[in-house]
Amino acid sequence: MRYLSRIAMLALMFAAGTVLAGTPDSRPVRDRIEASMLVTGMVDIDPDGSVSSWKLDQLEKLPPAVTELLAGTIPGWRFKPILIDGEPAAVRARTSIRIQARKLDGDNFLVEVAGAHFGSHKDADVPTYRRLTSPHYPTELAKAGAGGTVYLLVKIARDGSVEDAIAEQVNLKTIASDPQMRRMRGRFEAAAIYAARRWTFNPPVTPDDAPYWLVRVPVDFIAPGLRESGYGEWSAYIPGERRTNPWVQEDDRVSPDMLAAGGVYPVGLRGPELLTPLDVPQG
Known part of the structure; x- marks a missing residue:
């Protein structure tokens, strides 16, 4: 450190x-x-x-x-x-x-x-997105210059439609009082979930008897006049509480804020398992 x-x-x-x-x-x-x-x-x-x-x-x-x-x-x-x-x-x-x-x-x-x-070293046939429309930016939050990231957990039905979606975590890029930030998180979450329910995905091609598939999709809300942080730049935020995955009992050890916005990340694909702590200096 x-x-x-x-x-x-x-x-x-x-x-x-x-x-x-x-x-x-x-x-x-x-x-x-x-x-x-x-x-x-x-x-x-x-x-x-x-x-x-x-x-x-x-x-x-x-x-x-x-x-x-x-x-x-x-x-x-x-x-x-x-x-x-x-x-x-x-x-x-x-x-x-x-x-x-x-x-x-x-x-x-x-x-x-x-x-x-x-990432997993194995090739995997996973759901891919067919249509990911951007959510509507809540008008009052856009006018206030409020921004944030909603980390969605999306349940995909066998026909590729979205069966359900929740926000695992909502990080804010705006400081306000706690009651104000709760309202902001709620508005961003509602907008992201409303859009997600209209998304469609391509189911895996390989025969699979799974009743559904789970993916993570981070959604950025960048306030008008601001820009997204580039690679190698710091991004400041107020972290939100992480919610439990309601569809899987076992934790897959993936923190949603490890994932970059703009991607679709299948849940349940395990990569190499790290045995040592993340931040222990060599030697």
């Missing part, structure tokens, strides 16, 4: 255009602000589960604090050996890593690896 001063952290957030605006009655909420960055790349895993090599995408866009943190962390990861035809094998896994900066006491921020998602 690394530490950044408040001045350095705010400079990074201002550069990304993601510092949150607030009102006088929102001051207690400010200590709950988090900033995160989603970093993607590849990890090569040896038959014994150790990391033989790794590569980050668009390295030149990543801040030195982030590259140094990962360079001291990833080589120390160890995975459960992956069996192919019953034998331990070397595999390459696609990964997305969430770097988080959160406020400590005083003016310092702690920068750490908060989560990682590893």
Whole structure:
């Protein structure tokens, strides 16, 4: 883990255009602000589960604090050996890593690896989207400059229609009082779910007797006049509470905010299993 001063952290957030605006009655909420960055790349895993090599995408866009943190962390990861035809094998896994900066006491921020998602090494036939219409931006929230991300969990029927949808988590990019933020989350959630119920998907081609399929779909609401944070830029937000998946009892170990908006992510595809903590320096 690394530490950044408040001045350095705010400079990074201002550069990304993601510092949150607030009102006088929102001051207690400010200590709950988090900033995160989603970093993607590849990890090569040896038959014994150790990391033989790794590569980050668009390295030149990543801040030195982030590259140094990962360079001291990833080589120390160890995975459960992956069996192919019953034998331990070397595999390459696609990964997305969430770097988080959160406020400590005083003016310092702690920068750490908060989560990682590893893609399955197996080819899989999964649902793909046919039509994903964008949700209507709630007018009053657009006028107020409010933004956020709704992480949807979508239940797909066998004909490709949406049988049901819930919001697993709603992160806000606007500071307000707690009652105001509850209303904002509710409005963004309702708009996203209303749109999702009209989406259609292509069911898997391979014969499958599953009664339904589950996917995650992050939906961004970017306030007028603002822009989405680019790769290698910090995004500041007020995290929302994560809800339990009502259709699956076992936790699939995937945090919804590990997933980038604009994609469809099947639930239940397990990638390599990490045995060591995420943020323990090598050696």
